[in-house]
Amino acid sequence: xxxxxxxxxxDEEEFRNVYKLMLExxxxxxxxxSSGEEGLSFLEKEYYDLVITDLKMEGMDGTELLKKIKExxxxxxxxLVTAFSTVENAVIAMKLGAFGYFIKGQDPQILLKxxxxxxxxxxxxxxxxxxxxxxxxxxxxxxxxxxxxxxVLRISKKAAESNANILILGESxxxxxxxxxYIHQCSSRKEESFVAVNCQVFSDxxxxxxxxxxxxxxxxxxxxxxxxxxxxxxxxxxxxDEIGELPLNTQVKLLRVIENKxxxxxxxxxxxxxxxxxxxATNRNLDKEIREGRFREDLLYxxxxxxxxxxxxxxRKEDLPILINFFMDKYQNEMKKKINxxxxxxLEMLINYDYPGNIRELKNIIERLVVLSDNGILxxxxxxxIKVSVQENPEIGSVVVLKPLREIRQTYEIKxxxxxxxxxxxxxxxxxRILEIxxxxxxxxxxxxxxxxxxxx
Ligand SMILES: Nc1ncnc2c1ncn2[C@@H]1O[C@H](COP(=O)(O)OP(=O)(O)OP(=O)(O)O)[C@@H](O)[C@H]1O
Numbered sequence: 001x002x003x004x005x006x007x008x009x010x011d012e013e014e015f016r017n018v019y020k021l022m023l024e025x026x027x028x029x030x031x032x033x034s035s036g037e038e039g040l041s042f043l044e045k046e047y048y049d050l051v052i053t054d055l056k057m058e059g060m061d062g063t064e065l066l067k068k069i070k071e072x073x074x075x076x077x078x079x080l081v082t083a084f085s086t087v088e089n090a091v092i093a094m095k096l097g098a099f100g101y102f103i104k105g106q107d108p109q110i111l112l113k114x115x116x117x118x119x120x121x122x123x124x125x126x127x128x129x130x131x132x133x134x135x136x137x138x139x140x141x142x143x144x145x146x147x148x149x150x151x152v153l154r155i156s157k158k159a160a161e162s163n164a165n166i167l168i169l170g171e172s173x174x175x176x177x178x179x180x181x182y183i184h185q186c187s188s189r190k191e192e193s194f195v196a197v198n199c200q201v202f203s204d205x206x207x208x209x210x211x212x213x214x215x216x217x218x219x220x221x222x223x224x225x226x227x228x229x230x231x232x233x234x235x236x237x238x239x240x241d242e243i244g245e246l247p248l249n250t251q252v253k254l255l256r257v258i259e260n261k262x263x264x265x266x267x268x269x270x271x272x273x274x275x276x277x278x279x280x281a282t283n284r285n286l287d288k289e290i291r292e293g294r295f296r297e298d299l300l301y302x303x304x305x306x307x308x309x310x311x312x313x314x315x316r317k318e319d320l321p322i323l324i325n326f327f328m329d330k331y332q333n334e335m336k337k338k339i340n341x342x343x344x345x346x347l348e349m350l351i352n353y354d355y356p357g358n359i360r361e362l363k364n365i366i367e368r369l370v371v372l373s374d375n376g377i378l379x380x381x382x383x384x385x386i387k388v389s390v391q392e393n394p395e396i397g398s399v400v401v402l403k404p405l406r407e408i409r410q411t412y413e414i415k416x417x418x419x420x421x422x423x424x425x426x427x428x429x430x431x432x433r434i435l436e437i438x439x440x441x442x443x444x445x446x447x448x449x450x451x452x453x454x455x456x457x
Contacts, residue, residue: 004119005029005046009039009053009065010081015104019052022108028115036060040068048076050099050118052111055082055089063093070097077118079111140178141326146316152179152308159306160186165258167243167303168281170310173360176281177241179310183279184237192236197229200242208250208266215267230263233276243303244284244295251296258302278303313355313362320351323359327366328378340376349383414449417442426455 006028008019016032023030031048033039037060039053051069055062066078077099082090090101099118102111144150159166160183168176177196184194202210213228229238240246246254257263258278262271280303289295313320324347332339346369355361365384372382417435424430432442446452 004050004122005031005048006050006052006115007031007033007039007042007048007076009033009036009051009057009062011035011054011057015054015081022112023115026112026115036062036065036068039065043069043072043074043076048074049122050115051076051078052102053078053080055080055086055093055101063089063096066093066096066098079114139330140175140182141323142182143322144316145318145322146311148311149316149319152310153182155306155308156183157186159183159308161188162306163277164305165278165280165303166306166308167300168279168308168310170281170283171312171358172283173358174310174312175359176283176310177239179308180237180239180279180281184239184277187237187277189236189277193233194237194239195229195233196239196241198241200245207247208253211250212253212263213265215265217267225265228263228265230257230274230276231272234274235276237277237279240278240280242282243280244282244286244289246295248294248296251299255296255299255302280304313358317351320362323362324350324366327363328370331367331370335370337370337373338376339370339373339378342378343380346378346380346383349380410449413445414451417445417449418451421455428455 006023008016008023008030010016010019010032011034013034016034020030020032031042031046033042036053036057039051040060042048043051051065053062053065060068062080062082066080069076069078078093078097080090080093080098080101081104082101083104087101087103090098090103094101100114102114142153144153156166156179166180166183168179170176180196181194184190197210199207209226209228211228211230213226213231216225257274260271261275262273264271286295286300290297290300313323328339331337350362350365357364368384369378369382373379417431420431420434421428424434428442429439432439435442437445443452443456446455
């Protein structure tokens with residue numbers, strides 16, 4: 001029995017029964033409806049993969065039924081059954097989205113072949129869905145409208161096919177680790193482990209023991225034998241984040257691991273072979289680090305066989321709407337909250353912002369908006385105090401920090417008072433006159449802003 005449900009709609013009982021016999025014999029689950037209207041009521045209640053409908057029927061005919069099915073987005077295909085004399089109508093119906101048609105009196109095998117075709121397509125779609133959902137459980141959005149990010153994905157996919165060491169460059173929060181995981185997923189190592197280690201978070205000694213592991217008793221505190229990250233990543237991928245932070249002596253050891261494809265645990269001189277792909281990432285400028293003696297040039301050449309540069313979010317603003325939607329869906333699901341609306345102007349704020357913290361910052365902002373939302377509405381007041389580009393307001397400047405009015409007023413008051421004073425040669429009386437405040441009030445302001453000494457001699 002296939003997991004494939006067919007609804008047969010025909011106003012002639014005899015035909016309905018013949019179809020039922022034939023299709024059930026082939027292992028399909030079949031329901032019968034005697035009119036277009038009845039067919040629709042079946043579709044409202046249950047999911048069908050395929051509707052086989054007669055074209056000519058009293059009341060709602062096959063074309064009408066097809067239109068309704070497409071309008072209502074029931075995700076099912078339609079095969080029309082027509083008499084030879086009305087075959088043109090079937091062709092018209094194909095234009096409306098029918099999957100195919102079958103001429104009454106033809107060999108029923110033709111109809112069955114048509115259904116087989118559909119089965120194959122559904123199978124392929126299901127495979128795709130599985131791939132998509134495994135990428136969803138991977139929980140990242142790799143859809144993009146940005147030429148730069150498309151290039152990142154293209155290079156990553158190509159690089160994944162090889163065994164080359166890959167260096168991912170990009171600002172913090174741009175998704176370097178996400179790309180590293182994507183490369184792993186696209187590679188033949190995908191069934192093996194993806195092991196990530198952030199070189200910045202460990203102090204020097206601890207980092208080496210993290211990477212190489214140690215034997216019991218090899219140093220004070222080594223109570224147990226420990227397998228390091230290199231060994232954990234054997235056959236898989238090791239992702240070394242913030243590689244620019246690696247101390248020079250550890251750089252030498254890493255170079256040796258890459259060259260010899262082997263490690264020695266701390267406290268042991270037994271060499272253990274490791275077969276891994278190294279993906280490194282940094283937001284530092286490694287050329288500068290080399291010039292300044294903090295990074296070994298020979299190591300750079302070992303880790304950067306292929307370099308992938310991830311653009312900042314500002315450089316791929318065309319992706320903001322899909323990323324915003326993606327994170328909204330994510331947090332709605334996680335928090336079991338339904339968002340129906342964004343307050344007017346909020347989307348513009350989200351789109352106009354420059355995101356110095358890149359995708360990580362966007363993700364945090366959306367999480368915050370969803371957490372603080374009520375009645376299904378995301379609100380502007382819940383935006384964190386962030387830097388927002390206000391290109392649309394050149395008087396305020398290209399970037400302004402969202403702050404309380406009091407603070408903004410002070411900042412501009414100071415600037416403006418300075419400007420007026422300089423225009424009138426620091427003459428307080430003249431400045432007070434222009435500002436239409438008393439000399440005393442002006443003096444108090446200068447005191448308040450710590451500028452009195454500068455102007456009152
Ligand atoms: N394409 C994406 N889809 C969904 N989430 C993403 C995507 N890219 C990045 N993120 C999210 O943004 C955050 C930062 O991503 P990631 O840690 O990969 O950035 P990074 O460049 O490695 O940052 P750092 O340099 O600070 O380590 C993570 O929470 C990650 O889940």
